[in-house]
Amino acid sequence: MRTYFVGLGLGLFLILGGVSSALALQSGGVEVGDLKTGSVVGQPFTELDVDLTFTAAKVAGSSGWYPPVSVLNLISQGTGGRAGRPILLKITNTLDTEYTFHLSADSSQAGPWVMEAKVLLKPGETKYIGIPTSDLTAVTATNVLSYSNPSANGDHVGQLVILR
Numbered sequence: 001m002r003t004y005f006v007g008l009g010l011g012l013f014l015i016l017g018g019v020s021s022a023l024a025l026q027s028g029g030v031e032v033g034d035l036k037t038g039s040v041v042g043q044p045f046t047e048l049d050v051d052l053t054f055t056a057a058k059v060a061g062s063s064g065w066y067p068p069v070s071v072l073n074l075i076s077q078g079t080g081g082r083a084g085r086p087i088l089l090k091i092t093n094t095l096d097t098e099y100t101f102h103l104s105a106d107s108s109q110a111g112p113w114v115m116e117a118k119v120l121l122k123p124g125e126t127k128y129i130g131i132p133t134s135d136l137t138a139v140t141a142t143n144v145l146s147y148s149n150p151s152a153n154g155d156h157v158g159q160l161v162i163l164r
Contacts, residue, residue: 031130037155040130048088048130052160054147055092056099056121063095064156065147074133074164086135089129093121095124103129103147103160115145136162 038045051072054065072087093099099115104116115136117129143164148157 011035012065025108025155029114029132029135032117032119032127033130034126035128038130038160041132043086043125045128047074048085050089050090050128053090053092054101054158055094056101056149057094061097062156063149064159065149066099067157068156069146070158070160074162074163084133086133087131089131090126091119091121092126093123098122100140100149100151101127101129101147102150103145105142105145118150 025057033039033045034150035045052070054067054070056063057066059066091101099121101119102117115131117131119127119129119142121127143162145160145162146157148158153160
């Protein structure tokens with residue numbers, strides 16, 4: 001009987017410990033919207049600075065998201081002094097056709113906290129993606145995210161390198 005209660009107590013401890021860590025790693029998730037109405041973790045996009053800008057364009061006959069490599073500086077001397085402010089990405093489609101922006105962590109990082117954002121943009125359309133800093137850093141063990149248009153074969157895959 002004593003073993004039963006010890007096992008029950010240990011099981012409850014593990015369950016409660018797992019619940020609290022899951023909530024800590026999911027502070028709001030990725031939010032997509034326009035500048036006027038979008039918000040992430042309660043902060044309107046209009047109150048945030050744009051950290052990175054991505055543009056779908058055709059260069060030398062090849063379509064893709066530019067720049068092909070972006071660096072997001074989260075160290076304390078860079079934008080790391082942001083005091084919990086979310087990351088804001090601006091994405092614009094300058095092509096004549098619809099184009100998808102797909103941002104994700106390495107596919108080998110499977111698990112319950114895989115971050116992924118997928119946005120279909122019409123020609124000339126601009127959208128914003130808000131990402132809580134805690135969500136961004138919790139899923140990027142390699143500190144690299146990739147962005148691309150998954151439906152277009154032969155288009156370039158860009159990399160977002162996170163310094164922290």
